[in-house]
Amino acid sequence: MKNRLLASLLSATALCAQPLLAAEPAEVVGTYADIAAATYADSLSTAKALQSAVDMLIAMPGEDTLQAAKTAWLAARVPYQQSEVFRFGNPIVDDWEGKVNAWPLDEGLIDYVDASYGGATEENEFAALNVVATPKFTLSGSEIDATEITPALIGETLHEADGIESNVASGYHAVEFMLWGQDLNGTGPGAGARPYTDYLTGDGCTNGHCDRRAAYLKAATDLLVSDLDYMAKAWAEGGEARAAVTADPAAGLSAMLTGMGSLSYGEQAGERMKLGLMLNDPEEEHDCFSDNTHNSHYYDGLGVQNVYLGSYTRPDGSVVSGPSLSELVAAKDATLDETLKAELAASVEALGAIKAKAESGTAYDQMLAAGNAEGEALIMGAVDALVTQTASIERAVTALGLNGIAFEGSDSLDNPNAVFQ
Amino acid sequence: MLTLLRAAAALALLALPARADVATAVEQVILPGYAGFTEAARALETAAEADCRPEALRPAYHAAFDAWMAVSHLRFGPAEEGGRSLAIAFWPDPKGSGAKTMARMIAAEDPAVEDPAAFAEVSIAARGLFALERLLYDPALTGDYACALTRATATDLARLAAEIEAGWAEFAPLLLTAGQPGNARFLTETEARQALFTQLMAGLEFTADQRLARPLGTFDRPRPERAEARLSERSLRNVQLSLAALERLARALAPDSPQTEAGFEAAGRLAAELDDPALARVGDVQGRLKVEILQQRIHALRDTVTTDVGAALGVSTGFNAADGD
Numbered sequence: 011m012k013n014r015l016l017a018s019l020l021s022a023t024a025l026c027a028q029p030l031l032a033a034e035p036a037e038v039v040g041t042y043a044d045i046a047a048a049t050y051a052d053s054l055s056t057a058k059a060l061q062s063a064v065d066m067l068i069a070m071p072g073e074d075t076l077q078a079a080k081t082a083w084l085a086a087r088v089p090y091q092q093s094e095v096f097r098f099g100n101p102i103v104d105d106w107e108g109k110v111n112a113w114p115l116d117e118g119l120i121d122y123v124d125a126s127y128g129g130a131t132e133e134n135e136f137a138a139l140n141v142v143a144t145p146k147f148t149l150s151g152s153e154i155d156a157t158e159i160t161p162a163l164i165g166e167t168l169h170e171a172d173g174i175e176s177n178v179a180s181g182y183h184a185v186e187f188m189l190w191g192q193d194l195n196g197t198g199p200g201a202g203a204r205p206y207t208d209y210l211t212g213d214g215c216t217n218g219h220c221d222r223r224a225a226y227l228k229a230a231t232d233l234l235v236s237d238l239d240y241m242a243k244a245w246a247e248g249g250e251a252r253a254a255v256t257a258d259p260a261a262g263l264s265a266m267l268t269g270m271g272s273l274s275y276g277e278q279a280g281e282r283m284k285l286g287l288m289l290n291d292p293e294e295e296h297d298c299f300s301d302n303t304h305n306s307h308y309y310d311g312l313g314v315q316n317v318y319l320g321s322y323t324r325p326d327g328s329v330v331s332g333p334s335l336s337e338l339v340a341a342k343d344a345t346l347d348e349t350l351k352a353e354l355a356a357s358v359e360a361l362g363a364i365k366a367k368a369e370s371g372t373a374y375d376q377m378l379a380a381g382n383a384e385g386e387a388l389i390m391g392a393v394d395a396l397v398t399q400t401a402s403i404e405r406a407v408t409a410l411g412l413n414g415i416a417f418e419g420s421d422s423l424d425n426p427n428a429v430f431q
Numbered sequence: 432m433l434t435l436l437r438a439a440a441a442l443a444l445l446a447l448p449a450r451a452d453v454a455t456a457v458e459q460v461i462l463p464g465y466a467g468f469t470e471a472a473r474a475l476e477t478a479a480e481a482d483c484r485p486e487a488l489r490p491a492y493h494a495a496f497d498a499w500m501a502v503s504h505l506r507f508g509p510a511e512e513g514g515r516s517l518a519i520a521f522w523p524d525p526k527g528s529g530a531k532t533m534a535r536m537i538a539a540e541d542p543a544v545e546d547p548a549a550f551a552e553v554s555i556a557a558r559g560l561f562a563l564e565r566l567l568y569d570p571a572l573t574g575d576y577a578c579a580l581t582r583a584t585a586t587d588l589a590r591l592a593a594e595i596e597a598g599w600a601e602f603a604p605l606l607l608t609a610g611q612p613g614n615a616r617f618l619t620e621t622e623a624r625q626a627l628f629t630q631l632m633a634g635l636e637f638t639a640d641q642r643l644a645r646p647l648g649t650f651d652r653p654r655p656e657r658a659e660a661r662l663s664e665r666s667l668r669n670v671q672l673s674l675a676a677l678e679r680l681a682r683a684l685a686p687d688s689p690q691t692e693a694g695f696e697a698a699g700r701l702a703a704e705l706d707d708p709a710l711a712r713v714g715d716v717q718g719r720l721k722v723e724i725l726q727q728r729i730h731a732l733r734d735t736v737t738t739d740v741g742a743a744l745g746v747s748t749g750f751n752a753a754d755g756d
Contacts, residue, residue, distance in 0.1 A: 098754065114526070131527055132656060150652065173652045176525065276754025288514045288555040289528055380552055404625070404749050405618070413747045 033333035033341070038320065039262030041332030043252040045322040046096050047245040048330040049313075052089035054238040056325065057231075060086045060185070064231045068224045071209040080189050084302055087182065089325060090238075091309030095317050098277070099268030102244055102251045108175075109165065110237050113296060115178035117187045119171065120226065122217050124194055134174045141168060141179075142223045159225040161233035180233050183297070188227040190299035197290070197379035199371075201301035264412045266335055270314045271403040274357070278310055279396035287389050290380040301375065304361075304368035307392070311361040314399075315354040335406075342409045350402040357395035364388050452744060453623045456683040457603050464501040464676070465596045471498035472585075472592035479585035483578040485567040488585075489663075492567055495588065496560050496665060500672035504634030504680075506752040507626060509598025515591050518555045522659050523645060528556035533565060533572075533580075540576050544583040551587060558587055561660070568662040625746040627684060631736065633751040634677045639729040642670050643722055646710045653719060658710040666710040670725075671702045681736060685743035694732035701725045 063082040067075040090111070097103045118127055118138035129138040139147060145157045150172050156163055168179035178184055191204030207216040209224050217223075244251035255262035286294030295303040316322045320334025340347035367388055368374055377385025407413060471494045478491040502510070503520060510516040521529060532554045536543070543549040550558070566572050566581045605616045609623035617623040641659070646666070648654035658666040678695040681688065705721055712718025741747055 133525060133527060173649050271750040272754040275750045276752055280752050280754075284514055285517070288517060290554045291528060291556075380554070400750050405622075408621070 033337040035259035035263055035338065036256070037333040038335055038338050039255050039259045039266070041320040041334060042262065042266050042317060043245060043255055044332060045316055045320070045330055046093070047242070047247075047249075047252065048322055048324060049089050049093040049096070049316075050238065050242040050245050052324055053086065053093055054235070054242045056082070056086035056089055057235045057238050061231050061235050064185075064227055067206070068209060068228060071206045073206055076189070076204075076206040076209075080300070083182075083186060083189055084300070084305070085325070087297070087302060087305060088309055090182065091306050092313035092316060092322065094277075094310050095269045095273050095313040096251075097269065098272035099265035100251060100254065102254060103241065106237070106241060108181075109169065110181040110234060111183070112169075112175065112178040112181055113183050114176060114294070114298070115183055115187070116174075116176040117192065117299075119168065119177050120179060120184060120187060121191075121223060124192055126194070127192070134172070134176055136171050136174070136177055139171075142219050142226055145222070159222060159229050161229045161236065164226075164229055165233050180230055180237075182234065183299070184230045185227065185234060186297060186299045186302075188223070188230065193299055193301065193375070195375075197375050197382075199373060199376060201373070202299040260412060263335070263338070263410060264407070266317055267403055267407050267410075267412065270317055271400050271407075273310060274314055274396045274403065275400040278307065279393045279400075283307065283389055283393050283396075286378050287386060287393075290378055295374045295378065298375065301368070301373040303374035304365040307374075308358075308361040308365045311358050311392075311396070315358055318350065318354055339406050339409055343405075346402060346405055346409055350399065350406060353395065353399035353402055357392065357399055360388075360392040360395040364392055452684045453606055453609065453620070453627060455686075456627050456680055457606050460679050460683045461502065461505065462599060462603060464498075464505075465592075465599055468495070468498040468502055469589075469592040469596045471495040472589040476585045476589040479582045483581045488581065489567055492560075492563055492663070493665070496660070496663075496669075497672060499560060500669055501676045501679075504637065504673065504677060505630050506633060507630060508602040509595045511752060512598065513594075514555065515595055517559075519559045519588065519591055520561060521555045521559055522561055523641060523657070524556060524561070528554070529561055530565065532557035533562060536580065537572065537576055544576070544579040547583070547586055547590065550583045551590070558584060559591075560588070563588070564660060564663050621744075621746060624684070624744040625749045627680070628741060628744055628746050629749040629751050631677055631680050631684065631740065632733065632748045633753050634673060634680075635729055635733045635736065637753060638670055638673045638677075639726050639733070642666070642673070643710075643726040643729070646713045647719065647722055647726065648713070650719070653714040655709070655711045655713050658713075661709040661711070664708040667702065667705055667708050671699065674699055674702060674729075681740050685740040688739045688743060690735050691732075691739045694728075694735045698725065698728045698732055701728055 060079065060082040063075070063079040067079045069075075094111075097107050116131075116134055116137040117123060118129075118140060119136050120140070121142045122140060123138065127138065131137050136149070141147075141156055141159070145155070147154050147156070149167070154167060156167075164179045164184075168177065171177040171179070187202075189204065190202030191208070193200065193202045195201075205216055207214055207220075209220055209227075210216070211220055211224075241251070243249050246252070255265050282296055295301075296306040297303045318335050319331075320336065321329060321331035323329050336347055336351060339350065364374065364377070367377070367385075372385070376382065377389055379385065471491075475488075475491040475495040478488055482488065499519060503516070506516055535541075536553070536557060541553075543553050556562075563581065563584045566577055566584065572580075605614060606623045606626070608614050609617035610619045610621075617626070646653070646655050646658040646661075648657070655661070659669055660666055674695060678692075678699070681691050681695065685691065701721070702725055705725065707718055707721075710722060713722055737748070
């Protein structure tokens with residue numbers, strides 16, 4: 011009782027010491043959930059627009075319908091990439107993410123590829139399976155009937171077939187491959203150049219099996235829409251992802267900062283950007299068929315900033331915003347907040363410079379080429395900015411007293427006896 | 432005898448003043464570790480110059496790899512700048528980029544082997560210890576060009592090792608003066624402790640979730656071909672050396688942690704009993720079970736270290752280079 015009294019006295023004192031209008035953790039995680047809900051709702055609506063465009067392409071294959079489908083795919087990536095910051099720290103998102111955004115892929119699993127791609131590899135005996143051309147095959151000892159290509163076949167049988175991560179059969183990048191085809195230009199200019207005739211039925215069909223190819227594109231797009239629908243619902247009012255972050259605001263704040271830091275450092279700066287540069291490998295770019303990697307990186311970075319500033323601009327220009335993590339940090343350490351805001355702006359600017367360079371005609375894969383000093387400087391500029399902001403994100407965790415709040419349960423914390431087993 | 436030595440070492444550490452955790456780790460574990468790697472990499476370079484034949488060079492290769500295992504988990508500071516640690520040891524390589532890039536270089540007789548500066552720009556997949564492993568253990572790679580490639584790779588490794596060691600001459604003072612005015616890298620002593628603790632935790636996770644998990648695959652589909660450094664049959668050795676290196680770091684950071692010590696000892700004992708150098712037996716039930724038990728032991732150890740060492744240092748894990756997928 012005495013302890014409790016002391017605790018409430020202490021917390022009352024602490025509250026008095028803060029500015030009157032300081033954001034409350036519960037409100038801040040509420041903003042976070044609102045932004046997530048809007049981002050996934052926009053991902054869903056733009057994916058539905060893609061679905062309509064794909065239906066048009068299949069019904070009337072032509073230059074214009076193929077281009078319209080590609081344009082719709084590119085538009086769909088804008089909100090989705092801003093959602094990637096929700097992935098780390100939210101197990102619901104992380105467990106699901108592989109279905110919609112897995113990368114890199116052994117695209118020969120799905121459709122025809124150039125001879126330079128090679129065949130099956132030591133790591134993946136299905137790297138060149140070509141489901142479009144192969145209605146029946148054996149997979150890990152089971153006979154597979156792929157006569158009819160359905161979302162279930164793609165999602166439950168083909169995706170990560172044989173337990174191999176690069177057997178990506180579903181999601182944005184599978185659809186991207188079906189629209190653009192392989193980018194055979196290496197680190198030279200040009201994206202994938204799949205002809206619309208790959209979807210013509212009858213005599214004009216190129217590369218064979220156009221009807222099955224169309225069925226694959228349709229099924230993969232439909233599956234993407236239904237997967238996004240699931241996640242949009244999870245963040246809407248009453249959804250499980252929203253409940254997970256709002257139930258315990260401290261854990262919710264921890265999830266927010268975990269997402270920001272893990273995406274900035276290990277994932278984007280490391281896995282996606284620096285590694286690609288060090289491998290000089292044109293396939294080490296996130297949207298490798300469409301040459302859209304500059305946008306993919308840019309909107310990833312913007313998503314991190316959205317979470318901190320508590321503000322997301324939707325494709326229609328309207329803004330979802332509310333009490334922010336930034337305000338919460340500022341109340342504890344105003345200097346840290348100013349620093350982190352400046353660093354986030356700097357990383358968005360550095361990623362913007364890559365985007366501008368790509369839009370002026372030098373694709374991301376060209377920037378990766380060995381000996382391209384200017385491209386390397388642009389990429390490393392963004393990598394360094396992302397690494398820099400990670401240190402401040404870590405400091406924000408400390409400033410908010412969130413050290414030691416594990417979002418995912420650890421064995422020893424949940425079960426002290428586990429350590430003795 | 433070993434236990435006695437350990438007890439003596441623990442006592443020696445206890446006698447140090449409080450807050451010596453970071454200094455002990457830097458001065459007694461990390462810096463000697465890098466010095467050892469530089470020396471071994473230099474010896475490898477000298478040996479390659481003298482005789483590039485695989486059978487002649489294998490002992491120096493193993494010595495260099497052993498020395499690297501003492502510091503491989505330190506993915507921050509000079510090892511992370513310029514991606515040096517990846518250039519030294521690019522693994523896992525799920526797309527087989529290393530073999531592909533090397534095959535291309537050999538087919539084209541890429542002249543980069545003649546010029547260390549040009550070789551430093553070659554894809555990391557075709558450099559470092561794993562490139563050297565292919566050159567020394569893949570019988571298909573022979574001839575004059577392979578010899579030149581072997582020498583260039585050894586020279587490049589020696590350069591990388593020297594650069595990291597030189598970088599630590601600048602970086603160590605930052606860790607040691609954490610929280611002092613003018614230190615913008617580590618604003619508090621806690622930040623320096625957290626940085627080291629994060630390396631320890633990430634190292635344990637890498638051994639359990641990559642070195643052991645990759646060959647384990649699933650029960651129905653074990654993946655012995657995915658074991659680390661299986662060509663030179665060092666897969667298990669790397670697990671053991673990594674555990675030993677992490678134990679030294681843990682002991683330096685939090686000398687009075689009996690549960691952590693017991694955990695490392697148990698994991699080390701299980702690894703020593705494995706008798707499966709390339710982890711090739713993950714496919715048979717008995718062999719698999721032993722590797723799974725070791726993996727569980729390391730997972731439990733990770734939790735022990737979180738509560739034990741983490742509490743002693745007053746920190747939790749920070750962001751690390753392996754946070755991606």
